[in-house]
Amino acid sequence: MPSRNISDIIEQYLKRILSKNNQIEIRRSEIATLFNCVPSQINYVINTRFTIQQGYRVESKRGGGGYIRIMKIAFVDQQNLIDSIINEVDTHISERNALIIIHQLYDEGIISQKIGNMMYAVLSHNTLNCKDKAAENKLRATLLVAMLTSLRYKRQ
Amino acid sequence: MPSRNISDIIEQYLKRILSKNNQIEIRRSEIATLFNCVPSQINYVINTRFTIQQGYRVESKRGGGGYIRIMKIAFVDQQNLIDSIINEVDTHISERNALIIIHQLYDEGIISQKIGNMMYAVLSHNTLNCKDKAAENKLRATLLVAMLTSLRYKRQ
DNA sequence: TATAATATAGTCAAGATTAGTCAAAGTCAA
DNA sequence: TTGACTTTGACTAATCTTGACTATATTATA
Numbered sequence: 001m002p003s004r005n006i007s008d009i010i011e012q013y014l015k016r017i018l019s020k021n022n023q024i025e026i027r028r029s030e031i032a033t034l035f036n037c038v039p040s041q042i043n044y045v046i047n048t049r050f051t052i053q054q055g056y057r058v059e060s061k062r063g064g065g066g067y068i069r070i071m072k073i074a075f076v077d078q079q080n081l082i083d084s085i086i087n088e089v090d091t092h093i094s095e096r097n098a099l100i101i102i103h104q105l106y107d108e109g110i111i112s113q114k115i116g117n118m119m120y121a122v123l124s125h126n127t128l129n130c131k132d133k134a135a136e137n138k139l140r141a142t143l144l145v146a147m148l149t150s151l152r153y154k155r156q
Numbered sequence: 157m158p159s160r161n162i163s164d165i166i167e168q169y170l171k172r173i174l175s176k177n178n179q180i181e182i183r184r185s186e187i188a189t190l191f192n193c194v195p196s197q198i199n200y201v202i203n204t205r206f207t208i209q210q211g212y213r214v215e216s217k218r219g220g221g222g223y224i225r226i227m228k229i230a231f232v233d234q235q236n237l238i239d240s241i242i243n244e245v246d247t248h249i250s251e252r253n254a255l256i257i258i259h260q261l262y263d264e265g266i267i268s269q270k271i272g273n274m275m276y277a278v279l280s281h282n283t284l285n286c287k288d289k290a291a292e293n294k295l296r297a298t299l300l301v302a303m304l305t306s307l308r309y310k311r312q
Numbered sequence: 313t314a315t316a317a318t319a320t321a322g323t324c325a326a327g328a329t330t331a332g333t334c335a336a337a338g339t340c341a342a
Numbered sequence: 343t344t345g346a347c348t349t350t351g352a353c354t355a356a357t358c359t360t361g362a363c364t365a366t367a368t369t370a371t372a
Contacts, residue, residue: 006349038350038351040351043331044348060332121303218365218367219319221320221367222321
């Protein structure tokens with residue numbers, strides 16, 4: 001695995017630790033110093049190589065005692081099914097079609113009624129209520145994909 | 157989980173006592189001396205980590221024999237807690253405060269980790285990502301209230 | 313009792329310490 | 343040579359720390 005750029009090297013460094021610990025907490029500036037790069041390079045590495053889709057969750061805090069915490073995520077069994085549903089969702093989606101997807105999730109046993117209710121509460125026209133329909137459908141798709149993505153993994 | 161700043165350490169100290177006593181009375185200056193910080197640091201800790209939203213109530217008295225009393229709030233039932241949280245949510249809410257609310261719902265056993273993950277996925281800055289911060293905080297509040305409201309219904 | 317002295321806690325803003333954003337410049341492979 | 347990816351740094355934002363000043367309660371004193 002030849003890595004000729006710093007980003008790859010930092011990625012490998014972090015993932016090696018994560019293969020043992022499944023959670024790490026770093027100081028951005030420390031890592032930057034360690035690899036002799038600017039601090040914002042760490043953000044670049046995290047944004048390109050530690051995304052939710054890649055199975056990582058990242059939390060951070062600024063200020064004194066600040067940190068960046070990276071957690072490895074375990075995926076649920078129905079991951080493939082959820083992925084295929086995510087692919088169905090376009091950049092825009094109507095309330096009606098969103099509801100169909102919620103029902104599908106329930107029928108497949110992926111979500112409970114409680115979660116289904118919550119999803120509908122978020123995606124309903126009543127809640128989103130944008131000025132124009134296109135904007136609303138776009139926001140709805142964004143939120144739905146975010147929710148579907150969250151269903152892909154189980155925390156710890 | 158290493159805490160590198162005094163505020164976190166003081167928070168942990170107080171919450172450990174509160175996990176046993178559910179009420180604690182301190183002298184601001186004593187705690188400040190104990191942790192080698194200025195007295196107003198205690199106010200900072202209380203204002204950021206012992207709010208109503210986090211399930212604490214604080215009383216104090218100045219002058220001779222003054223004190224700060226921190227009490228863990230006991231909610232009559234879940235319905236009650238949800239309602240009070242809905243009331244506290246303003247027209248705008250930051251990601252940080254939203255996360256605090258999600259944590260409290262989880263701590264009180266109202267939501268599962270799965271729902272908590274989903275709520276966070278919806279409310280995170282990463283997902284909402286509006287042009288200006290005010291708009292984002294407003295949308296976040298709308299969505300949070302919708303989700304909280306959906307939790308009030310008991311089906312299944 | 314009225315007032316002064318003392319003992320607490322509260323507020324607020326400046327400064328310190330982190331991390332985040334964004335766009336320009338650089339690099340490299342197709 | 344172009345386009346995607348990487349690197350860099352100036353600027354921004356969030357959080358924590360500190361201390362001067364304020365507010366309030368109690369106790370001592372005139």
